[in-house]
Amino acid sequence: MANVNIKINGMPLSVPQGSTILEAARIAGIRIPTLCYLKDINEIGACRICLVEVKGARGPVAACVYPVNEGMEVFTNTPKIQKNRKTELELILSNHRRECLSCVRSGDCELQALCREYGVEDETRFAGANPVEDIDDTSPHMIRDNSKCILCRRCVAVCRQYQDCGVIGPNERGFATHIGCAFDQGLGEVACVSCGQCINVCLVGALYEKDGTAKVWEALADPTKHVVVQTAPAVRAALGEAFGMPIGTDVEGKMVASLRRLGFDKVFDTNFSADLTIMEEATELLERVKNGGTLPLITSCSPGWIKYCEHYYPEMIPNLSSCKSPQQMFGAITKTWYAKKNEIDPKNIFSVSVMPCTAKKFENTRDDQSAAGIPDVDVTITTRELAAMIKRAGLDFVNLPDEQFDNPLGEGTGAAVIFGATGGVMEAALRTAVEWITGEAGGPIEFNDVRGTEGIKEAAYTVGGLTVNVAVASGLANVRKVIEMIKSGEKNYQFVEFMACPGGCVNGGGQPHQPGEVHNTVDIRGERAKVLYSNDAARELRRSHENPVVKAIYDEYLEKPGSHLAHEILHTSYVARKKY
Numbered sequence: 001m002a003n004v005n006i007k008i009n010g011m012p013l014s015v016p017q018g019s020t021i022l023e024a025a026r027i028a029g030i031r032i033p034t035l036c037y038l039k040d041i042n043e044i045g046a047c048r049i050c051l052v053e054v055k056g057a058r059g060p061v062a063a064c065v066y067p068v069n070e071g072m073e074v075f076t077n078t079p080k081i082q083k084n085r086k087t088e089l090e091l092i093l094s095n096h097r098r099e100c101l102s103c104v105r106s107g108d109c110e111l112q113a114l115c116r117e118y119g120v121e122d123e124t125r126f127a128g129a130n131p132v133e134d135i136d137d138t139s140p141h142m143i144r145d146n147s148k149c150i151l152c153r154r155c156v157a158v159c160r161q162y163q164d165c166g167v168i169g170p171n172e173r174g175f176a177t178h179i180g181c182a183f184d185q186g187l188g189e190v191a192c193v194s195c196g197q198c199i200n201v202c203l204v205g206a207l208y209e210k211d212g213t214a215k216v217w218e219a220l221a222d223p224t225k226h227v228v229v230q231t232a233p234a235v236r237a238a239l240g241e242a243f244g245m246p247i248g249t250d251v252e253g254k255m256v257a258s259l260r261r262l263g264f265d266k267v268f269d270t271n272f273s274a275d276l277t278i279m280e281e282a283t284e285l286l287e288r289v290k291n292g293g294t295l296p297l298i299t300s301c302s303p304g305w306i307k308y309c310e311h312y313y314p315e316m317i318p319n320l321s322s323c324k325s326p327q328q329m330f331g332a333i334t335k336t337w338y339a340k341k342n343e344i345d346p347k348n349i350f351s352v353s354v355m356p357c358t359a360k361k362f363e364n365t366r367d368d369q370s371a372a373g374i375p376d377v378d379v380t381i382t383t384r385e386l387a388a389m390i391k392r393a394g395l396d397f398v399n400l401p402d403e404q405f406d407n408p409l410g411e412g413t414g415a416a417v418i419f420g421a422t423g424g425v426m427e428a429a430l431r432t433a434v435e436w437i438t439g440e441a442g443g444p445i446e447f448n449d450v451r452g453t454e455g456i457k458e459a460a461y462t463v464g465g466l467t468v469n470v471a472v473a474s475g476l477a478n479v480r481k482v483i484e485m486i487k488s489g490e491k492n493y494q495f496v497e498f499m500a501c502p503g504g505c506v507n508g509g510g511q512p513h514q515p516g517e518v519h520n521t522v523d524i525r526g527e528r529a530k531v532l533y534s535n536d537a538a539r540e541l542r543r544s545h546e547n548p549v550v551k552a553i554y555d556e557y558l559e560k561p562g563s564h565l566a567h568e569i570l571h572t573s574y575v576a577r578k579k580y
């Protein structure tokens with residue numbers, strides 16, 4: 001594409017034609033502040049924070065939507081522009097419930113940060129509506145508080161464009177405008193899939209997960225409880241960000257050390273049950289292929305995807321793997337095999353999971369998730385909530401030593417750790433399935449066709465005379481495209497991996513917040529995924545069926561993958577839910 005010559009703040013610059021002023025300024029190393037802008041998702045010029053002056057223009061223009069043209073002269077930081085931005089912020093604050101001292105986002109709030117940057121001292125310069133608390137707590141996983149909402153619409157765009165749900169949007173008009181569900185129903189009354197992607201992009205304290213930490217603190221202080229914790233693969237790839245560490249830092253060892261210091265009796269790893277999932281799911285796949293079962297088999301690890309399927313495509317329920325997710329398999333084994341082996345009454349085990357995902361909070365409340373007659377998992381907290389616990393406990397996270405998970409349920413292979421990235425479950429299953437089909441040890445380890453952060457990936461593998469067509473999709477808008485291709489007969493797959501969150505669990509709705517400016521300029525999900533692939537490559541055991549504890553559990557307890565008992569303990573069922 002041809003370039004155009006412009007000047008920004010007097011500096012000559014050549015930038016691609018079609019760039020916006022915001023993009024051109026970035027090329028010049030000049031940051032123009034934004035609030036509502038999310039690249040490719042929410043480019044609506046609504047908040048007016050990115051206003052700049054353009055020579056010859058009638059008034060300031062929004063840099064996020066205004067294209068450059070030949071000879072343009074832009075001024076990004078004049079006294080007039082600085083005053084404009086400060087006034088915009090004061091107007092936003094005029095009908096914002098200001099309670100920074102106790103707000104869930106204090107210290108991590110994009111509005112708060114900009115107010116400091118622009119020297120907003122009088123938060124009440126304009127008398128506004130002074131909203132009172134306006135809470136929607138009807139969903140199982142999150143709170144919406146419209147008294148903090150600044151109407152940036154990032155959540156609306158993500159819910160519709162990434163997640164194909166569109167269950168939230170602007171209601172009413174003018175001063176009465178507010179974000180909500182149709183007919184102002186609660187989020188728990190509509191077909192929200194609990195993915196939390198809206199929370200990830202909310203720049204203030206208007207959206208946040210339901211707090212599970214109080215129950216965890218209580219259990220940790222109760223001497224009658226044996227408190228075990230499991231951590232999902234993707235948590236170790238992002239937790240460090242909450243402590244100022246660079247995106248893409250593997251903090252597995254420090255995470256374990258911090259959990260031990262918080263007082264958990266056992267610090268275990270969801271990697272263990274990810275391996276167990278592969279044993280069950282690969283068995284299910286081979287059985288369906290051999291016996292003419294419903295194909296394609298679709299993975300069931302992502303509760304956001306499962307809820308989407310139940311609401312929007314209930315006719316695909318027979319395609320779902322009946323395997324519980326790794327979170328739930330872990331809880332089930334803890335309260336059955338582990339409890340028996342250690343002579344602990346399962347009622348005295350308090351099972352905590354740390355997940356990158358808000359939909360896991362919904363999942364542990366589902367029916368048919370109680371192998372021992374009590375919930376498999378008692379409380380799910382997100383990566384963000386774990387960070388908050390570590391901070392409250394005063395732990396110097398960055399300087400903690402690296403420690404190892406406890407045994408036996410801390411044992412996991414490389415195949416398990418890549419579950420946290422899109423394509424990881426597929427690759428893990430293929431590593432095992434290939435060996436089972438050929439009956440030969442030492443099959444391929446890396447399946448590069450299903451790696452990477454693209455929304456949809458496809459591959460075909462021929463093993464032992466059997467050809468398996470596979471597809472991987474993440475982000476529910478991509479999932480929808482693949483389902484439609486399956487339903488129309490355009491594609492014929494045998495095995496499909498779906499993850500609700502774009503990029504997979506590394507980009508889950510419970511991961512540490514990153515400001516819009518980072519979302520717009522850094523491949524966050526790609527950087528976090530690299531952590532998992534490096535972690536996998538560094539492990540001696542990289543196939544799920546090599547996990548010695550998984551082998552022991554089949555020998556001692558479950559008998560074999562797909563056994564009657566395995567089905568009772570490790571499998572589940574699904575229900576059709578209403579779409580509207």
Ligand code: SF4
Nearest residue numbers: 099100103109204205
């Ligand atoms: S959303 Fe931000 S500005 Fe508003 S009360 Fe919370 S921390 Fe303060």
Ligand code: SF4
Nearest residue numbers: 159192193195196198
């Ligand atoms: S949790 Fe997901 S589905 Fe629900 S409102 Fe947020 S983005 Fe939409």
Ligand code: SF4
Nearest residue numbers: 149150152153155202
């Ligand atoms: S809830 Fe958050 S993301 Fe959604 S419009 Fe309000 S401030 Fe923006």
